[in-house]
Amino acid sequence: MAWFYLLLAGLFAVGFAIGLKQAEGFTRLWPSVAALLAAAISLWLLTLALKTLPVGTAYAVWTGIGAAGVAIVGIALFAESAAPLRLLCIGLIVAGAIGLQLLAPRA
Template sequence: MAWVYLLLAGLFEIGFAIGLKYTEGFTRLWPSAGTVVAAGISLWLLTQALRTIPVGTAYAIWTGIGAVGVATLGVILFSESASPARLGCIALIVAGVVGLKLFSPA
């Protein structure tokens, strides 16, 4: 169950980070409220995962899910660069996250 918590925490981290773009510096009420809620849920889920998964592994995977998700949505939603070099770097993050999951004792 800890891995499910961690996956969900990462997904809510994506929502939190993308939400920051829509808050316009926390000047828009509903995007700001949604962003704060997503951040809170993400952190709560992360704390649940940390009951079982080592902190270094969990934090690296949490941030990796967030980084890959936000970079991908940046390309889709905000027309950010999808250069081969950038996609290669995203792939390296994915490889690191998968490696941590495969070699984690939890």
């Protein structure tokens, strides 16, 4: 269950970052509220995952999901670069997160 919480926490971290972009420096109310709510949910889910997962592994996977997720959403929704080297780097982040999950003690 801890890995599921961590996956959800990472997805809410993506929502937080995208919400920040849409909030335009907290000048737009509802995107600001959504961003703050997503951040709170993300952190709460992370704390649930940390009850059983090693902190270094959980934090690295959480940030990896967030970083790769935001980069992919940026490509899909905001016409950010999809250059091959950028995609390779995103793939390396995903590979690192998967590797940490595979090597972590079972929770």
